[in-house]
Each structure stands twice: as structure tokens, then as C-alpha cells.
Amino acid sequence: MNGAAAPQTMTPPARAAGMPPTFYRIGAFAISLILVALVILISGASPVTVIGSMVGGAFGTADQIGRVIATLSPLLLCAAGLVYTFNAGLYNLGVEGQITFGAIAATWALRLLHPEGATASLLPPPVAIALAIFVGGVGGIAWGLLAGALHVYGRISEIFAGLGLNFAATGIAIYLIFGPWKRPGVASLSGTQPFDESLWLGTFGKTEATPVALALGLIALLMTIVVMRNTYFGLRLRAVGRNLRAAYVLGVPARRQLLSAFLICGLFAGVAGALQVVGVFHRLIPNVSSNLGFLGLLVVMLVNFDPLWILPVALFFSALNIGSLQLPLSLGLESSLSGVIQGLLVLFALLGRGLAQVYGRKPEG
Amino acid sequence: MESGQLFIILATAIASATPLVFACIGETITERAGVINLSAEGTIMLCAMVGFVAAKTADNVWLGFVAAALVGALIALVVAYGAITLKQSQIAIGFVLALLCSDLSAYLGNPYVRIPGPTVPPRFAIPLLQDMPFIGPLLFREGDILVYAGYALIGATWFYFYRTRGGLTLRAIGEQPAAAFARGHNVIALRYAYTLIGGALMGIAGAAFSLDFKAGWSYRHTAGYGWIALAIVIFGGWNPLRAALGAYLFGVLQSLAGVAQSTVPNVPTQVFTVAPFVLMILALVLTSGDWLDRLLSYLPVNVRRSLARIIHTAPPAALGRPFEQD
Numbered sequence: 001m002n003g004a005a006a007p008q009t010m011t012p013p014a015r016a017a018g019m020p021p022t023f024y025r026i027g028a029f030a031i032s033l034i035l036v037a038l039v040i041l042i043s044g045a046s047p048v049t050v051i052g053s054m055v056g057g058a059f060g061t062a063d064q065i066g067r068v069i070a071t072l073s074p075l076l077l078c079a080a081g082l083v084y085t086f087n088a089g090l091y092n093l094g095v096e097g098q099i100t101f102g103a104i105a106a107t108w109a110l111r112l113l114h115p116e117g118a119t120a121s122l123l124p125p126p127v128a129i130a131l132a133i134f135v136g137g138v139g140g141i142a143w144g145l146l147a148g149a150l151h152v153y154g155r156i157s158e159i160f161a162g163l164g165l166n167f168a169a170t171g172i173a174i175y176l177i178f179g180p181w182k183r184p185g186v187a188s189l190s191g192t193q194p195f196d197e198s199l200w201l202g203t204f205g206k207t208e209a210t211p212v213a214l215a216l217g218l219i220a221l222l223m224t225i226v227v228m229r230n231t232y233f234g235l236r237l238r239a240v241g242r243n244l245r246a247a248y249v250l251g252v253p254a255r256r257q258l259l260s261a262f263l264i265c266g267l268f269a270g271v272a273g274a275l276q277v278v279g280v281f282h283r284l285i286p287n288v289s290s291n292l293g294f295l296g297l298l299v300v301m302l303v304n305f306d307p308l309w310i311l312p313v314a315l316f317f318s319a320l321n322i323g324s325l326q327l328p329l330s331l332g333l334e335s336s337l338s339g340v341i342q343g344l345l346v347l348f349a350l351l352g353r354g355l356a357q358v359y360g361r362k363p364e365g
Numbered sequence: 366m367e368s369g370q371l372f373i374i375l376a377t378a379i380a381s382a383t384p385l386v387f388a389c390i391g392e393t394i395t396e397r398a399g400v401i402n403l404s405a406e407g408t409i410m411l412c413a414m415v416g417f418v419a420a421k422t423a424d425n426v427w428l429g430f431v432a433a434a435l436v437g438a439l440i441a442l443v444v445a446y447g448a449i450t451l452k453q454s455q456i457a458i459g460f461v462l463a464l465l466c467s468d469l470s471a472y473l474g475n476p477y478v479r480i481p482g483p484t485v486p487p488r489f490a491i492p493l494l495q496d497m498p499f500i501g502p503l504l505f506r507e508g509d510i511l512v513y514a515g516y517a518l519i520g521a522t523w524f525y526f527y528r529t530r531g532g533l534t535l536r537a538i539g540e541q542p543a544a545a546f547a548r549g550h551n552v553i554a555l556r557y558a559y560t561l562i563g564g565a566l567m568g569i570a571g572a573a574f575s576l577d578f579k580a581g582w583s584y585r586h587t588a589g590y591g592w593i594a595l596a597i598v599i600f601g602g603w604n605p606l607r608a609a610l611g612a613y614l615f616g617v618l619q620s621l622a623g624v625a626q627s628t629v630p631n632v633p634t635q636v637f638t639v640a641p642f643v644l645m646i647l648a649l650v651l652t653s654g655d656w657l658d659r660l661l662s663y664l665p666v667n668v669r670r671s672l673a674r675i676i677h678t679a680p681p682a683a684l685g686r687p688f689e690q691d
Contacts, residue, residue, distance in 0.1 A: 043473055091456050156650055159403075159456070160599065163592050164646030171639035178633030286635075294464055301457055334584075336471035343465025347443070350458055354451025 021360035028352025032344040039340055045331055054338075057326025058319040066207020069214055070280055071292070071318040074099070074272035076217030078296030079310045080224040081268030086305045087228065088261040089241035094147040094162020095269050095293035097169035098140045102270025103277045104173055105139025106132040107284040110195055110277075111181070125198040132199075133216075133274045140270015141263055143169060148262030152255050174286050181284065191285035201279035210279040218311075220268050225307045237261060269293060295321070295342070302346045304353070317342055374620045375503055379512060382616025384409075384573035386515040388594035389601065389608040390522050391566025395441070397526070397603055398559035399539040399683045400448055403459025406591025407466025408440045408564060409571040414474035416572030417582040421482040429483070430572045437568020438561045440466060445560040449553055452687035463591065470586075477582050485509055485577040511573050515609075518566075522605040535559060539681030542688045552688050570594070589642055600649045602678025615645050652678075 037047040058068055078095055085092035109132040114121035121128045143165060150161035181192045201210045228234040239247040240257045248254040276288050299317055303309035317338075324338035388409060395402045402408075412433035420429025440462055447458040491513070494505040504516075526532040534555065537545040542552045574587050593615060601608030618641035626637045661669050 039469065039472070043475075091460070093460070150650060154650065157599070160596050160646060160649060163596070164643065164650065167589070167639055167642040167646060171636060171643050174635045174639060175633060178635050182633075298461065298464065301461065334472045334475040336468040339464060339468030340472055343461055343468060347458065347461045347465060350453055350461065351443075351447055351451060354447060354453040358451055 018359045018361040021356035024355035024360055025349075025352040028348040028355060029345075032348035035344050035348075036341050039344075040337070043333060045333060050327065050331065050333070050337070053326050053330050054320065054323035056323075057330075058323030062205065063207055064322060066204060066209040067322045068315070068318045069204075069209035070207075071321055072315055073210070073213035073217040073279075074275055074292050075296055075299065075314045075318055076310065077220050077268045077272040077275075078293050079299045079314055080217075080220040080307065081265035082296050082300045083224050083228060083305060083307045083310070084237060084261040084264045086300055087234070087237050087241045088258055089244065090151070090158050090258065090261060091297075092144075092147070092162055092262070092265055093159050093294075093297070094143070094165045095265060095296060096289045096291070097147075097162065097166035097293075098143045098266045098269035099273040099276070099289035099293050100166070100169035100173055101143040102136040102140035102273030103284060103288040104169070104176065104273075105142075105270065106136035106274035106277045107176075107181070107192065109135035110199055114196055114199060116184075116193065121196070121199060128199060129201060129278050132278055133271055136274020136277070137267045137271045140266040140268070140273060142266070144262040144266020144269065145259065147266075148259045151262075152258050170286065173284060173288065177284060177286060189286055191281065191283045194283045195278075199278065200282050201275070203279075208280060210275070213275040213279050216271060216275065220271075221307060221310055228307055233260075298342055298346045302349050370624070372499075372503060374617065374624060377620035377623065378613060378616035379504065379508070380616075381578060381619050382612045383512050383515045384570045384578055385590060385594055385597065385612040385615060386519065386570075386609050387573060388567045388570035388590070389597045389612045390518055390605055391437075391563040391570065392594060392598045393563075393601065393603055393605050393608045394522065394535070394566070395560050395563030396598060396684055397539045397681055398535055398556050399542060399681055399686065399688070400445065400556055400560045401455045401459060401685050402441055402444050402560060402563055402567070403456055403595065404440055404444060404462035404466060404591075405567055405594050406589075407463040407470075408437050408567045409574070409591045409594070410585065410587050411440070411466040411470040412437045412568035412571030413575035413587050414470040414477070414571075414582055416568070417482055417575040418474065418477055420572075420576055421477065421480075424483060426483045426485055426576055429576050430569055433568040433572035434565040435568070437571065438565040441560045441564020441567075442557075444564070445557045449556050449560075449687060455685050467585065467588075471584055474582055474584075479581065479583055482581060483576065484580045485511060509577065511577055519605055519609040526605060536681070538688075539683055542683050546688070546690065553690065556688070567591075567594075593642055593645055596646055596649050599678075599680075600645070600652060603681060604678070607678075611645075614648075615641060618644050 040047045040050050057064060059065055078099065082092060082095060110121075110128065113123055113128045113131065123131065147158060147161045147165050150156040151158040154161075177189075177192055183193045201212055203210050228237075236247070236252045237257055237260075239250075239252055240254050244254055247257075272292065273288060276290070276292075277284060281288065295317060296314075299310060299313050302313055320338040320341055324335040327333040327335050327337060388405060392402060392405060415436045416429040416433035418429075419432035420426050423429075443462060444455065444459055447453045448455040486509075488509040491505040495501045497505075505513075524532075526536065534545060534550050537548075538550065538552045538555050546552045570590075571587065574590070575582050579586065594612075597611035597615060598608055600611040622637040622640050625632075626634050658673075661673055664672065
């Protein structure tokens with residue numbers, strides 16, 4: 001850089017004079033909050049009123065808290081699954097399609113077990129529901145492995161294989177909803193005929209939150225924490241993610257590791273899709289994934305792929321999603337403000353990380 | 366199919382593909398310089414909204430395009446800063462921006478949903494060119510100024526890429542940045558510049574939707590087009606002519622879907638709106654990857670060579686990698 005003036009310095013002056021790395025991270029976080037306030041001001045509202053309305057919308061009543069938990073459960077599953085693909089160095093944007101296809105598979109299972117017009121399902125309802133969740137998981141695995149096979153064997157970018165399969169899964173769902181599985185009478189975007197009430201997943205009181213979904217989400221997260229921290233499998237996955245070639249040369253079965261990551265993520269996403277069907281919507285709808293897969297990607301990016309921090313961040317993001325639903329009702333604003341807040345937080349976390357790496361003072365030694 | 370119907374299909378395809386042409390050329394320029402701008406989905410959507418609002422507020426269509434180009438370049442600046450200066454994952458930053466800008470367009474564009482606004486002035490014909498048989502009326506009679514601007518952009522980009530010194534440098538900083546740097550080119554500054562130019566073109570693509578080909582603004586107005594533009598760039602093998610061809614091919618798929626809607630009654634119509642996206646990505650899957658290589662190995666050697674030259678495409682060697690100057 002200024003080589004003639006200080007030929008002996010090994011580190012550029014900017015780095016020596018830099019602030020501690022945390023300074024940049026906190027600074028970036030502060031900027032993201034200022035930008036959130038700015039966006040709210042541009043829309044002609046007061047940030048204080050809007051935040052107040054969102055907090056009320058998320059935690060005001062038992063019903064709303066129930067909805068936050070109902071959003072949190074599938075989000076935990078997706079985020080936990082994405083920990084595997086991210087650590088393997090993969091951007092699994094196909095997670096949305098894996099949720100959708102899991103939901104389709106679960107709906108298919110329930111339609112077989114309880115044909116339209118039948119008075120009772122062929123199996124006792126709890127068994128039928130468990131089976132549907134299982135089939136949903138298998139469906140998610142199929143869709144995940146399809147993206148994995150395209151990536152590993154066909155050398156297609158996993159990003160575009162995943163996006164293509166997202167479009168395809170949505171296409172299949174729409175075809176089924178408007179075609180073979182259409183409601184008697186009129187087919188509509190509101191989805192298929194709702195299942196018999198005996199096949200609905202039980203909830204906490206009268207809220208939308210289901211204990212089974214929450215338990216599955218927490219189990220998936222716990223399992224992921226243990227696997228990533230304490231197992232050889234987790235270590236090999238990280239090795240593949242850091243340097244695919246080196247890991248392969250050192251004897252890690254790289255293809256199998258990559259496909260396993262797709263498989264586990266597909267499984268969790270497929271279960272999440274099945275839970276959306278049996279626990280939340282009670283039918284197949286076109287947008288059954290509700291963007292939870294993409295939200296999961298944001299969560300895992302924000303925690304820098306470390307599963308330990310997923311629970312608080314996912315809870316916060318779920319609260320934002322539900323809280324923002326209050327905005328159109330109380331203030332006439334659009335509910336996508338939650339996405340703006342989430343996006344700004346993650347964007348500036350990434351930029352803050354970069355600033356700390358490039359300009360931050362290195363620890364002594 | 367009679368020729369009249371074919372004509373209508375192609376004419377519709379050219380019109381509906383024009384915004385994508387701008388987006389695909391923009392992304393091709395950016396990626397050729399070695400930077401991936403994955404924010405296309407959000408950039409196009411936010412710029413569609415900004416372009417519409419600016420044009421409506423100023424009551425001037427062209428100001429809408431200027432505003433959209435500026436916002437597109439601004440988003441690209443964030444990508445460039447994060448990717449080039451801070452050396453963070455370009456995929457991560459682009460993806461977050463794709464989601465963020467989509468939501469921003471929905472939130473800030475809420476008061477402008479489904480209201481009338483200015484549109485690009487009526488279509489006109491180019492005198493001499495429109496008299497060519499079949500091609501004349503198809504390409505030069507019904508088109509509006511953006512369609513013609515699209516043709517010009519394709520030609521100019523191709524010329525710049527392969528016939529000028531600047532284009533040679535552009536390709537060099539995406540393939541061999543260290544060598545380009547050694548020859549005295551400022552790789553960092555050039556990558557910034559081409560990322561911003563690409564972003565501005567994507568912004569114009571957004572405004573082309575909201576001010577012309579899909580006039581107006583509504584929630585998630587351009588959903589899906591950004592992702593498909595990114596896929597088309599790969600399908601196009603990072604070559605402006607092939608990328609433009611990909612965009613027009615997507616247009617053909619869309620207008621065919623429109624025709625099929627009325628001729629295949631037992632498939633629900635909604636399927637046809639998703640089908641072009643699925644088919645386009647399927648085309649990408651079939652043309653990239655090594656499936657075709659395996660098929661080609663069954664052919665005689667001389668046929669194989671010439672076919673392979675057409676099919677084979679490779680991304681710029683330094684695509685997505687930050688450049689270490691010292």
C-alpha cells in the first residue's frame with residue numbers, strides 16, 4: 001500500500017489502528033436499527049407506535065402467543081436442517097420446495113387413510129397422523145435428495161437445482177389443488193377440502209400451537225446441537241464445508257457427506273411441511289411453506305451456522321412475523337415490515353462480520 | 366399450427382421477454398467481472414415499485430426509469446461493498462438482499478397498489494426495417510421503444526465484450542484477476558463499476574415491468590422473474606447473445622403457456638403460470654452439468670467436437686471469489 005514509507009510493516013496501518021472487532025459488529029447492528037426506524041418513518045408512521053403495535057400483536061393474547069409458537073415449531077425444524085447443509089458449504093435454497101413436497105406427501109397419506117366421504121379413517125387417528133408426518137418426512141427427503149443428486153452427480157449449482165425444485169413443488173401443489181384433489185364444487189386458492197377433524201393435531205387449549213410440533217422442533221434442534229458439537233459426522237461435515245477437495249483427499253467420503261446433509265435437511269423440512277398440513281392449515285394450500293424455509297435460511301445465517309443460538313433468534317423472528325400481522329389492522333400498514341426488519345438485521349450482521357474481519361484490530365500475539 | 370398463430374406467439378414472447386433481456390444482460394456483465402449479484406429477485410421487484418412511484422409522482426415515465434436504475438445500482442453497491450471490499454460470501458449477501466428488497470417493495474409500495482399510473486408511450490414501427498418479410502413485422506412493427514432498446518443493448522454488449530479493449534479487460538478481471546492486475550488494471554474499481562452497471566440494468570428491468578409490459582404495481586408484482594433471470598444467465602453460458610436468446614426462449618414458453626391454457630382444458634390454468642419457470646430451470650439442468658457429455662461420447666468424434674463447442678459453457682474462472690490485491 002504505502003510501501004515506500006514503511007517497507008518494514010507487515011500489517012497495513014489501517015488494521016493496527018482499528019477498533020476491537022466487537023465495535024464494528026455493534027456499530028453495524030445500530031445502523032440496521034436506524035434503517036428500520038427510517039423505513040417506518042418513510043411509510044409515514046411513528047417507529048414507537050409501530051413497534052408497540054407489533055409487540056402487542058405478538059404477545060397480547062394467549063391466541064397470539066399460540067400463533068408465535070405455531071410459527072416457531074416448523075421454523076426450528078427448517079433451521080436445524082439447514083445447519084447441516086450450511087456446514088457442508090451448501091446454500092440449500094430448495095428448502096421451500098422440501099417443505100411443500102413434505103406437505104403434499106402428508107396430504108396424500110391422509111387422503112389414502114381417510115378417503116373422501118368415509119366416516120372414519122382406516123387407522124386410529126393418532127396412528128394416521130403419525131404416519132402422515134412420517135410420509136411427509138419421506139417426501140421431504142425425496143425432494144432434498146433430488147436436489148442433492150443434481151448437485152453431486154449432475155454438477156448443477158445447488159442454488160438453482162433447489163430453486164427449480166421449489167417452482168416444481170409449487171406447480172405440483174397447484175395442480176393437485178385445482179385438479180385431482182379439488183374441493184367438490186369449486187376449486188380455489190384456499191386449498192383442498194379440510195380433513196376430518198379427528199385428523200387434526202391437538203393444540204394447547206384453543207390456540208393454534210400444537211405440542212407435538214413444538215416437541216419435534218425442539219428435538220430436531222437438540223439433536224442438531226449434539227451432532228454438530230460432539231460427533232465425528234458433524235466434524236466431517238464441517239471439513240467438507242470448509243474445503244471439499246482437502247476433505248476428499250484426506251479420505252472423507254465427500255459425496256456421501258453432501259448427500260447426507262441434503263437428506264437430513266429434506267427430512268426436517270418435510271416433517272415441517274407435514275406439520276403445517278396436520279397442525280395448522282388442516283388441508284393442502286398453494287403457499288403451504290409460508291416462506292418459512294427462506295426465513296430459516298436467514299435465521300441460520302444470522303447465528304453464523306451455530307445451532308446453539310437458533311432458539312432465541314427463531315423465537316424473535318416468529319414473534320416479528322406474528323406481531324406484524326397486527327399492522328394492517330391497527331395502522332393500515334403492510335405486514336411485510338417483519339421481513340424488512342429480519343432482512344436488515346441479517347444483512348448488517350454479515351456486513352459487521354466483514355468489517356470486523358477487514359478493519360478490526362487483531363488480538364495481540 | 367398455422368403461421369398466423371405462430372406469429373402471435375412469437376410477437377408476445379418478444380414483448381414479454383424484454384424486461385428479462387435487460388436483467389439478464391445486466392447480470393451477465395456483473396458475473397463476467399467476477400461478481401455474483403444474487404439479489405436480482407429483490408432488485409427487480411423493488412425497482413419496479415420505485416420506478417412506478419417515481420414516474421407517478423413526477424408524472425414522467427423516463428424519470429421512473431432513472432430512479433429505478435439508481436436504486437438498482439445502490440443495491441448493487443451493497444453487494445459490491447460486502448463482496449469485494451469486505452470479502453464476505455456473495456451468495457449470502459445477495460440472497461438476504463433478494464428477500465429484504467422484496468419485502469421492502471411490499472411494505473413501502475402498499476399505498477400504490479393497483480392505481481393507474483403513467484406508461485411508456487404507444488408502440489411504433491421502424492420505417493424501413495418493418496418491410497422485411499415475416500421478420501420485419503415481427504421485430505420492428507408492433508414493438509415499443511424498450512423492445513428496440515433491448516435489441517440495441519444485446520448488440521452493444523456483445524460488441525463491447527468481444528470487439529473492444531474494455532471488454533477484453535472486463536473478461537480478464539473475471540477470469541484472471543491477478544494477471545489483469547499485473548497488466549495495470551484496477552481490478553477492484555472495475556469490479557465495482559461493472560457490478561453497479563449490472564445493478565442499474567436490473568433496475569431498468571424492474572421499471573420495464575411496472576411502466577410498460579406489466580404496467581402498474583401490486584404486491585409481489587414481479588415474483589419469480591429475478592430467480593429466472595439468474596438461471597438464464599447460466600443457461601446463456603455468460604454470453605450476452607445466448608443469455609438474450611434464453612430470455613426470449615422463456616418468453617416463448619410463457620406465450621405458449623398462454624395458448625395452451627385455452628387449448629388444454631383438463632389441466633388447471635394456474636399450472637400454466639408456473640410451468641415456464643419449471644421448464645426453464647429444467648432446460649438449465651439439461652444443458653449444464655455433465656449429462657450431455659455422457660450422451661456426446663456416443664457420437665462420432667468430429668460431430669462431438671463441434672457439438673461440444675456449442676454446448677460447453679464455463680463460468681468465469683474467478684466468479685464469486687474476492688480478489689486479494691496484495
